[in-house]
Amino acid sequence: MRPIESLGEKEVIRILTSRMEIPETPIPFGDDVSAIRIERNLLAVLKTDMLVGRTDVPPGMSLRQAARKAVVMNVSDFASKGVEPVAVLVSLGLPKGLKEEEIREIGEGLNEGAREYGAYVIGGDTNEASDLIISCSLLGFSDKENLVNRFGAKPGDIVAVTGEFGKTAAGLKILIEGLTVPDKIGNPLKEAVLMPKARLKEGVALSKTGGLTSSIDSSDGLAWSLYELLDASNVGFIIDNLPVAKEAVEFSSIYGLDPYELSLYGGEEYELIVTIDPDFWEESKRSVEKSGGSLIKIGVTTKEKKIVLKLDGEIRGIERRGWEHFRI
């Protein structure tokens, strides 16, 4: 009988659900969010995800930042669907020894994360646990036709992202390994980890154009998320532009690292990865820019179910790996 650490998250979910009765829902089980029909065209959209202190809070992150992040990582999944969160519920596991001021900080961080994206914390529950556990649930509403899925990408669609990559992987290296780098690049890299942003405005703007054929956030890493889209949509991708943040490039050159490696397999980076019907490209780009964000073309969707990376004129391999819980 295999123990959990040899399984990986996908296999754990497959085993968990192997004897469950899974109903037909407007969004398939295992997608980033769940949905239930309220009436003909109106859906209640739900998401739950848990922050665990031991694995999700790097050194240097305050409790306020951790609590904010617990909300933001859920909002990012809503962003990928173009759904605005309305309400946040929080179930807390709090370790003994936590001080009054630390509890207050957690409350502040939760409020901050919710209010930043227009939602409110409306309830929750507290418990005693060994780890710090911040389990957030989000509720929002969506018209059925506006809800973006993962399986609609078609050959010829443009692949685009909402920002540059590599910052959180570099920032995590700095925080976890205690590396010293000049503040000018160290500060923005650490900030990317400590104060992540969900691309909600961008996701909402994109979902309204009608040209979005599939969407996912990059929280498990750019490479991993591209493979998720490949699986769900049964297509492939040629990626010929990988926007790496200049701070990540500088950091890589100091430590002799490959900036593409940081960008592809980093994880905890909350950009959106989307495919767009080319007829809607100009409109999509304009609409994201109008929302205050940016949309960067990184490649094209292909029929052949594989991912080809053409970077700096060279073809590189892209592995199916990223951040997956349980794997050692």
Add this chain to the structure above:
Amino acid sequence: MRPIESLGEKEVIRILTSRMEIPETPIPFGDDVSAIRIERNLLAVLKTDMLVGRTDVPPGMSLRQAARKAVVMNVSDFASKGVEPVAVLVSLGLPKGLKEEEIREIGEGLNEGAREYGAYVIGGDTNEASDLIISCSLLGFSDKENLVNRFGAKPGDIVAVTGEFGKTAAGLKILIEGLTVPDKIGNPLKEAVLMPKARLKEGVALSKTGGLTSSIDSSDGLAWSLYELLDASNVGFIIDNLPVAKEAVEFSSIYGLDPYELSLYGGEEYELIVTIDPDFWEESKRSVEKSGGSLIKIGVTTKEKKIVLKLDGEIRGIERRGWEHFRI
């Protein structure tokens, strides 16, 4: 600065929310469930609560039973509001070393808990944690006028419960302290702990009569929950009938315990405690019985804000204590 273990759950929640922006919602913050208005009269009702292996899973409880309980304890709060759950989301924290078969058992238990009450598990998330953590979120819908609150009890209202008390406190003693008792009483007492039932049918039936003035479940103990109603409704109670399960009475006589003590301060017992406008008493009782349950009058609501226990002709004190997290 006080550490969490000297605070108690109520104070922890007060500190957590001290710098939060709490919006006006159809149900006040801190009630058993939360609600958001969807349209004029239709509410989305939400609840989240976490089962922590270390504190909520007694010896002898299987993982399947633990997972089922994680759902049932949330359903019980929906029951107190008369709301049927539609969807369950689950966020799991799983410790290393967990076996494939154990993961499958958790999935089965979650499905069992949901299906027993007409709901489905529609999504979730898995994480690595030190403790077993099963954080469930429930979604349901309710007409605004059907949603029962805690603050409507009026002097003269009948106080009633949906079943007998004392079984889970006795069952927990058997499981935790390893006591030996004859199977005839030991089995039902352990069963009360291992396979708790939420009084959903009863709660839904009661909410439809229109005579329910306040309601709560007894998961924190009968005494504690009565004090919660007292606070919220600003009334008092005379309790002159405390239905104790016969197995709890027998268990008490074997071990020289006070069966009322087990019934008042036990906790984890998922009966409903309700107040009912006396004009609706007969109809309420009939309607609960028609749903397959029972409704037992235990006393009356009074103007004076205190709880008087008149049991076996004697007046007894009733303390404000029960199961509260964090307190040692």
